[in-house]
Amino acid sequence: MKVPVSWLREYVAYDLPLAELARRLVFTSCEVDRIVRRGVPDADGNLGRFRVARVVEAIKHPNADRLQLCRVDVGEAEPLQIVCGAWNFGAGATVAVALPGAVLPNGVALERRKVRGEYSNGMILAEDEVELGTDHAGIMLLDPAHEPGTPLADVLPLADDVLEIETGYNRPDLTSIYGIAREVAALTGTELAPPPGAEPERADDEPVDVQVEDEERCPRYIGRLFRDVAVGDSPLWLKARLLGAGMRPISNVVDVTNYVMLALGSPLHAFDHAKLAGGRIVVRRARGGEQIRTLDGTLRTLATEELVIADAERPVAVAGIMGGAESEVTAETTTVLLEAANFEQLGVLRSGERLHMRSEAQTRWEKGVAPELAEAAALHASELLVELAGARFVGHTDVAAPLPGRPTIRLRPGEVERAVGIAVGEDEQRERLARLGFEVGGDGLEVRVPAWRARDVRREIDLVEEVARFRLEEVPATLPARREMFGRLSREQRLRRLVGDVLVGQGFFEAYTYSLQPDDPNPDALVLPEPLSELQRVLRTTLLHGLVGSARLNVNAGTDEVALYEIAHVYLPTGERLPEERWHVAGVVRGGYFRAKGAVETLLEVLGLEQRFAAAPHPFLPSPACAATEGGWVAQLDPRLLDGEWGAFELDLDALFARVPERVLYRDVVTFPPVREDLAFAVAEEVPAGELVAAAREAAGHELREIRVFDVYRGPQVGEGRKSVALALTFQSAERTLADEDAARLRGLVVAELGRRFGAELRA
């Protein structure tokens, strides 16, 4: 919302530097984005170079057919010669002049210069040149009562400050200048002027035919009829205010509706009464397929959910959003039907969403405007139509559902302190509320909420906020008096950190990739019905694709060593309303299968988990080498997925953590010495080394403390189709020193078992 300060000050004459006012508004009321200076710059006496002037003589420029050569009295001893391109005036006209040296709002500095051989000492001004309007058809003609030489700034609003504020969803009252004035009055302790507008005299009592079929979505409709309306330009002061507030002047009638909306926050609309079939207004739902061309020129087809303003035959406005082009007020209009209505917020919101429309009126209705305001808006607009368009006010009707009523709330005096932590006296509470328009009466604090806040302030706590927000700068910093402490990560959270740290320690970089992916291998994965883009469409069930994408980005960026991991949720379809979210860890690493497997082995070791890997087809990828392990897989990536040798893994952390021992028990590996043996076995090529290891463990039992594969050899000595697998075994007991016979017995068990199960022959 843009708030021209001169307009604000008409309602509240606060005495405070503007910057300080803005600073305080930020604490108590709303965001202030910035303060903008608009119009004629007033530095270095620039405003003094803009004067009222009277044209003494105006003749055709001797050397140019389209220019006038004027002599104008600017209050100095001698008239000045000025060349002017406009022809809408002659000798005797009272005009606005900028003298040489003057700087215009667009930054141009005027100087005395020759125009087609004649000196021009400044410029006779059109309204757009000083940002008082948009018209450049002719120069501004001023009231002849003004004396030549009068500073122009005394006559016209040449310069103004504009506060640009952002209003919260809960404060529809702040979408109006008067509402902000009320806030400023409360904030500064200044008196607030009464609401603008005085009811004009009613010249006649013609009937106004208004029928409301949907009182829920249109709780109030005030229709007023005006005859003998002279549609034309608005006065400069009004144009300047509209421009300052960010709206374009159109014509006096339309400008009045916009002006009053900005002043009071309740939007209005003006219809050309002559173009309303039957002279009627019917507020109803659209009939399926009905069409309307709205003021923005778009032909719109309406669904039956849309509320429209119709005449006897067809829609003439989309209620609360935009008027229709056919019933628009034009230069020919003489009879105006003024609509000062109230539209329910949700209805307008949904219509706007369905029709993809946005208007100033709509943004106000969507926040919820009090129906009471329609009356004040009708009154102020009527006054201005009579005053500015010479209209005769000849008819009035007010079709209203029972007004929603204003809640009365009891505020316990201690509640503010209970919420804010500082004592606020009852008198102060009473005064602050009263300044905001709350009626505070009775014993204690019985508070009646004003209409313009009735939607937002419904409960005691809402009143607490109304008082508290004026004291926020004084709130001290204390800490809760604690009776119980919780400062510890859960087991899963600690383990998850550990997983990240272990991978980082192995050289992996952590990545963050999107939960929403273009595709997912699980055909039942949850799909957004309306994604933002096709690239973010499916809730992933695997972290792999995001990592592959990031790996590719790095390769393309010229980074050779790439090792990435991610820890994040996956979203598994359950057939129920909500998916099952599980924590996964996944990694992608340059260098192939064994690098990925090495990382996983280290991870399992740190977590205290058994190493179990078995050849298995990949759950969803073509892969030249893949092993299943607890809660996931390790694989060589298909080169079509990522060019070169890449390994990858993905593990379900919840499954993994379920097996992590609660505590690690001490094993005595110090007291009795270990016996180490290296054994090489010749086996058939297809026997997996992992199965040899597992079988050896089974056979030797707990005294086989450690076993690992340290060499695989193929060659003529082993024979065709066979390989030699070398195992390093460590036998150790926690109870006694193992004698040579013990070691021999254990070795015998291993050799016998591997021979029996795999036809393994012990090599020398």
Next chain:
Amino acid sequence: MDWTGYENEAGSAIAAASTAAELDEARVRYLGRKSELALALRGVRDRESGQLLNGVRGRLEAALDERRAALERAELERLYAESAVDVTLPGARFPRGRLHLLTQIRREIEDIFLGLGYEVYEGPEVTDVWHNFDALTTDPGHPSRSPTDTFYLSDEVLLRTHTSPDQIRMMESREPPIYMISPGRCYRRDTPDATHSPTFLQVECLAVDRGLTLADLQGTTLTFFRRLFGPERKVRMRTSYFPFTEPSVEFDVTCFICGGAGCPVCKHSGWIEMGGAGRVDPDVFRNVGYDPEVWSGFAFGLGIERIAMLRHGLPDLRAFWDNDLRVLSQF
């Protein structure tokens, strides 16, 4: 026997030894068990010749020790000279990875709150309208509910738009007191640009206890930001609106780049907007079965990316999701 001649001869042999072996040879020859000196000492019967021979032995042993030490020194010097390197050459590195910057900041935030006696709660990202909006007393007409702002999977199920559903889940799960933070991914239909991403990370703080006030909120945010950004920081609260807090505030922290004097980071205001906060709305308590006359609480929320961007001067938040190692390895 000419012991002076013996001593001179032995002394020369020791001095001439240029290796440990030569030295040992000299020792065996002149001081060994079978040396003339040892044999003579064994046969000594009178005190005078005993003194003489022991004197010779003592001097020779000292000369031997001295020569041995000199040879060892020389050997060590040779070794040092051989192994001298250009110490400015690169080291043999161990592989090094990094936690993502966002995780580093997330952990830092978690650790601060753990130190303040808060627990870390992590709820699901796919949730229902009840937890994301209704229970948080969000108006039916509030723009955040609109499908133009929120990713819906169905009329009832959506991707959470903030971490606040975790407040509800936590409160539904147990009785106060509650002191928790909930970090995690959130989703909004924002078109990606330098400061917006449809996926982003938030962390939310919730405290529910007896007698909590806005002053406790102020003190908690102050403590938090001083630990995060340094002990000089100040915080302030400004009025605002959120459906689930009353009163609602936004809080700012004094700029940690310029210290409050004004700079481009704080847009010359001296203050940086950090997030939204407020006292828990009594209707939120009613929705989870807490009595608002007994319990009171405060909550606040922060964007993790924003902290990372401000602190490290990252201009574009999309960099967090690209995972370009040239960027990630800087932090």
